[in-house]
Amino acid sequence: MSSWLKYVFIAIIFVAVTLMVTVTSTRHSTNVTATQEVQLALKSSKLGTIRENATNALDKKALVANLVLEVVKAEKEKGNNIKIDYVFLDSGGNVTEDENAIKSVQFKVSLLNKDNEVLSTSTQRIALNK
DSSP states (O other): HHHHHHHHHHHHHHHHHHHHHHHHOOOOOOOOHHHHHHHHHHHHHHHHHHHHHHHSSHHHHHHHHHHHHHHHHHHGGGGOOOEEEEEEOTTTTBBOOTTTOOOOEEEEEEETTTTTTTTEEEEEEEEEOO
């Protein structure tokens, strides 16, 4: 009689572990996908900003505002808090604040739970061509 209980207990543990892994991997996969969607949207918004200004100069504040807007649009339906870290890079991959030297932007999106603990992190680097 106790031998079937052993198999039921093992089956319950297996199902619980499978569900936990599935939920975690799905959450991370959607975070990565949403971050990659931002790349296309950011490129188009950057080109629109340059066209509106009729200049080849790149405005860091406008770029960051577009980046945050696109990340929030991509992540809004998940119901989690997000944290966005970004850095501007020059042609050598070094951090820069000089608007004329900016060649790419690298950003990291972290999904946070209710206690602000990181659930998933995705990093994306976008080259900015003028």
